[in-house]
Amino acid sequence: TQLLEQSPQFLSIQEGENLTVYCNSSSVFSSLQWYRQEPGEGPVLLVTVVTGGEVKKLKRLTFQFGDARKDSSLHITAAQPGDTGLYLCAGNFNKFYFGSGTKLNVKP
Amino acid sequence: DVKVTQSSRYLVKRTGEKVFLECVQDMDHENMFWYRQDPGLGLRLIYFSYDVKMKEKGDIPEGYSVSREKKERFSLILESASTNQTSMYLCASSVSGQGNTEAFFGQGTRLTVV
Numbered sequence: 001t002q003l004l005e006q007s008p009q010f011l012s013i014q015e016g017e018n019l020t021v022y023c024n025s026s027s028v029f030s031s032l033q034w035y036r037q038e039p040g041e042g043p044v045l046l047v048t049v050v051t052g053g054e055v056k057k058l059k060r061l062t063f064q065f066g067d068a069r070k071d072s073s074l075h076i077t078a079a080q081p082g083d084t085g086l087y088l089c090a091g092n093f094n095k096f097y098f099g100s101g102t103k104l105n106v107k108p
Numbered sequence: 109d110v111k112v113t114q115s116s117r118y119l120v121k122r123t124g125e126k127v128f129l130e131c132v133q134d135m136d137h138e139n140m141f142w143y144r145q146d147p148g149l150g151l152r153l154i155y156f157s158y159d160v161k162m163k164e165k166g167d168i169p170e171g172y173s174v175s176r177e178k179k180e181r182f183s184l185i186l187e188s189a190s191t192n193q194t195s196m197y198l199c200a201s202s203v204s205g206q207g208n209t210e211a212f213f214g215q216g217t218r219l220t221v222v
Binding site: 041044050101 | 112139141143148149150151152153156158164166198200202204205208209210211213214215216
């Protein structure tokens, strides 16, 4: 079993649609991170959420940290083909634990 | 521009061979990590190192060893490659500490064992 469970595993949508990706754990984290990985590259950090209930926005991406600091969500508004990639949540206990990932495909 | 560099993008090795995957970072980071990535399983930690000559096992260390003789270099060794070690291998580095630190990744090495 993984420390961080992500859902859905796959998502294929049309350009312009909205979507939400979830990251859940039974453990409490001091912070959670979201990374995006494009084909043939390593993951790149998008955001770190630190405070329970915190909401952070990065253009059309909205990240939320659950009040109990056990879960997080990523919402994308009006998805674009450039958003296509693998989205990974991660928790850091001096070593990074990653979720299984959500593979997003945005069709033009 | 910060950088983590893995020595090979693609490798094909034969079963039973000893395989070395090299990773170098130029950010003077204390921590370095080796992960393998398989579809549907995310990134699984093989080994990590928090200082020169220091190492700790991750979640799936069997069949692997590591070496960190210099701060900037972290090597992953497959003692006797097997087909179930065919995977994408990712190296990462970070400053020490929990929470807000960021993992910087190399571009990955896709290893095929035949």
